Amino acid sequence: MSLTKVKHIVLILSGKGGVGKSSVTTQLALSLSLAGHSVGVLDIDLTGPSIPRMFGIEDSKVTQAPGGWLPIPVHEANPSAGVGALRVMSLGFLLPKRGDAVVWRGPKKTAMVRQFLTDVLWGEMDYLLIDTPPGTSDEHISLVETLLKDTTPEQLAGAVVVTTPQAVATADVRKELNFCAKTGVKVLGVVENMSGFVCPNCSECTHIFMQGGGRAMADDFGIKLLGSVPIDPQFLVMIETGKRPRYPAGTLVNGQDMSTLTIQDTTSGADETRDPGLLVEKYKDCSLAPVFKSITDEVITAVEQSGTSS
């Protein structure tokens, strides 16, 4: 069984699509890795896998070893810098062409999710993050069924639920929370993504997708709000082009000064080349890194609590 040596399994769930499950998964993985843990990311969004793109490893192919598949390494462990290894597995790696539609019905998706959980050779690892598609259907039922059957309660730490602030999104996410309650998956907390956009020109914060919805929902269900994540176009640019995030002087994110450009850097805007270095290194410069550090700390605390209480 490929999950026996994995210490903690955390699901990333949301009833709503496009709220940032994959980007939250990516950033949690990077932050956990920066905290020195070895991390694996499993993407079970079968019809729209985004994780390979997020880590910039779309061209990678899975290798087969005796007994299963080997996950794709994003970076190796670097004990001197306190960085843990990060590895990824996604259906995206198995598709022959990136534009091809995966037209699968329920039973086939079920079989594939089971296979992903049993046949990947993760080895020894601190955290396995499982990124899911939106909804409460085949993939989710199979995932939770298999995990409840094949792992110990100590291993299955729980779920991080992602939402955006507007009521249209929380309406769907509330269904996901009820899904967790019905299936007995513990909810570690809620992350409110896309809460506010800071104009790069005048630093005015606009609540594009309303505000406060995540907290209201968390209070309603008596669960913890792990943090609110603002929109940072620089994060997307880093993912899409590999550029190191740079911020003009005076950029404040959650009260912290993130400016890295003291003088107007004329080359930074037009230059679209990929900066050298690992994604995890560049992420340290992203304004969202401190936000996710605190979310990650909350997750680690919650995971360890659930480990000792059960």
Added chain:
Amino acid sequence: MAPSLEEPDHVEDVIAHPLKQKPNLVAPEPEHCPGPESEQAGKADNCAGCPNQAICASAPKGPDPDVPVIAQRLSGVKHKILIVSGKGGVGKSTFTSLLAHAFATNPDSAVGVMDTDICGPSIPKMMGVETETLHMSGAGLSPVYVMDNLGVVSIQFMLPNKDDAVIWRGPKKNGLIKQFLKDVDWGDLDFLLVDTPPGTSDEHLSVNAFLKESGIDGAVVVTTPQEVSLLDVRKEIDFCRKAGIKVLGLVENMSMFVCPKCDHASQIFRATTGGGKGLAEEMGIPFLGAVPIDPRIAMACDYGESFFDSFPDSPACKALKGVVMGLADQIGLDAKDVLPEQ
């Protein structure tokens, strides 16, 4: 056993026969089951030794007998338009409700909206009818009417509590979609808009198969500008092609954000690979337009109001009007009839 993933995928078979009645099985489907409804049922290599093999092999393989019933039921519907996107949260439901409101501004048009997102229905909230329920009449289930000429059907209207999770596997979802088409008394409609969940799976296959006989005008594909989204949308367009659904056009949503304080335009979801326009050119489909981000759209959706009526002069509304006219053109209608000047 060594894992095998690269087995050939019978996409054509799946698209052609999504609606076969599933036979009553005596055991759970094994891994790599070709699907009890598929052409290969009982005959594939993986079926050897399966306790269901004889049942699957002898099950009837004809088309679903309800398809002609649906065609009959929908014979009074002039145009059927799907709203699809491989990616979630790009604004399918927002666009569907805006489109419905735009079509309904013409008092002579009758508009129906069918929400096939079973696990995350958003249309009722956006239309401000979240607490309504469906009623049975002699002619069938009556849609919930938002306006005199705008009716909506969604699973949300059937839930005892509004936060209830719908934990259903594929076949059950297909059954509900069939019910929406077969048992709902749609009456005579000018437009039936079908909002879909993200992805390319059960819901899409069944909507396509059930509506094939009565004719689908085509699909409007919604995307946001960044490549992470285009990646999934490309798959959806590939699906439409394989399934024989005409792509009426691509709409780019959330394309720009204009700061309300300083009017500085930011690209929040940066189009590093050409955005929607680039994708439309690459795939050879019409580009219907780009709609900017407006926080007031999010607000109108949360409060169930019509953004179209509340802020007719906003840039987003103007862009949407352009998209609606382009769409009218694609389905062979005169833009002036669809969206009369007020």
